[in-house]
Amino acid sequence: MANVKTLTQRLDQLYEFDREPVTTDKLHSPGKFAALFAGEHVAATEFVIGPMFVLHGVAAKDLFLGLLIGNLLAVLSWAFIVAPIAVRTRLTLYWYLRKIGGPGLTYIYNVANALLYCILAGAMISVSATAVGLAFKIPTPALTDVFPNSVGWALITLLVGSVVTVIAILGFEKVSKFSTVCSPWLFAIFIAGALALLPSLGEIRSLSDFWHIAETKIWNGIAATGQEKYSFWHITFFAWFCNMAMHIDLSDMAIFRFAKNWKYGFFLAFGMYPGHFLAWICSGIMVAAVARKMDPGMMAFTAVGFAGAVAVVIAGWTTANPPMYRADLALQVATPNWKRWRVTLIAGLVTTIVACFPVVFMRLLDFVALYGLILMPIGAVVFTEYWILPKLGLKQYRAETQGLFINYAALFTWVATLVIVFILPIHLFFKWLPGYFIAQAIYILLSLKHKS
Amino acid sequence: MFKIISIFISVMALVVIIGSSLMVFLGKLTLDVYKTWTLLASIIWFVVSPFWMIKKKAVSEGGLN
DSSP states (O other): HHHHHHHHHHHHHHHGGGGGGGGGGGGGHHHHHHHHHHTTOOOOHHHHHHHHHHHHHHHHHHHHHHHHHHHHHHHHHHHIIIIIHHHHHHHOOOHHHHHHHHHHHHHHHHHHHHHHHHHHHHHHHHHHHHHHHHHTTOOOTTTTTSSOOOHHHHHOOOOHHHHHHHHHHHHHHHHHHHHHHHHHHHHHHHHHHHHHHHHGOOOOOSSSHHHHHHIISSSOOOOOOOOOOOOOHHHHHHHHHHTTTTTTTTTTHHHHHHHHSSGGGGGGGHHHHHHIIIIIHHHHHHHHTTTTTTOOOHHHHHHHHHHHHHHHHHHHHHHHHHHHHHHHHHHHHTTTOOHHHHHHHHHHHHHHHHOTTTTTHHHHHHHHHHHHHHHHHHHHHHHHIIIIIHHEEESHHHHTTOOOOOOHHHHHHHHHHHHHHHHHSSOOGGHHHHHHHHHHHHHHHHHHHOOO | HHHEEEEEHHHHHHHHHHHHHHHHTTTSSSSHHHHHHHHHHHHHHHHTHHHHTTTOOOOOOOOOO
């Protein structure tokens, strides 16, 4: 236990710079928030998610309606769940969770997050590898492949992963700055690719021509072999939970603690509709025009030429960078005497090995669902602690006031909720919603015990 | 003044990318010519836009985009 306590102290030191609540003189204007969000949601994942909807046989009407409603629900989740708590506490999730769950639970949460980040970064490296592989004529794995399909694929992912790791060792911050330059260009590439390939699907002279092509040649309702068919509900829920780690699971408290008003949460619409509506539609059009083959590199090269292939490489790389950074931070705590470059090397190695397995990007939609689901009970605990416990006359922040190392009520809620939702006989995409209320109920019941 | 010129050139680069693809859509430009224009405009974007875009400090705790 002493070792674990030392680890949590080291973790605290890493986050020391944002320990204090944000002061009023450091708050940002609404314009800055709108600009920040506008460029935040166009990334490498969009080259995979849009095509996956096509391959899962969603119908055009279901896709458009599902994305409109799902993204609206996501924006509302930012506005009504994360933003109000962030502007009242002015803390990051890390420090706020520490008050609720204690340093031990915060450490466990961080490690779980780091592992999930490594898988996400690995998937993005795989996406980049599909474009690099074009130059060496290495075939991209099939949609159902779990393991590398060739020595060439393994080598190319190792090569891309190594380059990404070396650049990360030179500095995460430089890549982060570079990624801000990429976002508007990447969005233009998505639009251009779709516009340029649309004529290959049929003649379009009016909106009704487009709709006819959309219904018959793009989102025609026929799932690819071996793929589950998606409905309106799958699309709605996916668009809603796609960024669940940020809204329901509250990691965007880090951003909203700088907001003057909780209503800035609505500005996420500037990010969601270009990124998770238009970009997904555009990449869906592109994949339909390349014979519905799941190969982001080849798809972008066909649609936009060399610039398209470069876009896939850059998008994969810049999207892999932030998760690798988070994994690196968690590893730093566990390896106190190691030099920083060595820690980044290990995080990069793990990520690169994950990237060799095509299943991580071929099953990206399922991974996104799992990623949000695994962290969801903690989001529910934080929400309950902030809003519901005071209304029930229960004490908040027991871990902080009583000096608990781990709030076992929160830990039990996390584990029990995950066990229950994995047993629930419903689709993976829908499990989180009942799970969220189950987690709240468990946490309230356990907190009532302390009242008595 | 330099910043304004950089912003103007950057925006024009994006206009060329989307504009040339629109011309392909309308049947007024071939795919090959559009791809060349897009590549040139992309190079211009990456040369010019850092002058006015690289300022913001990332505050996100990370996650999925």
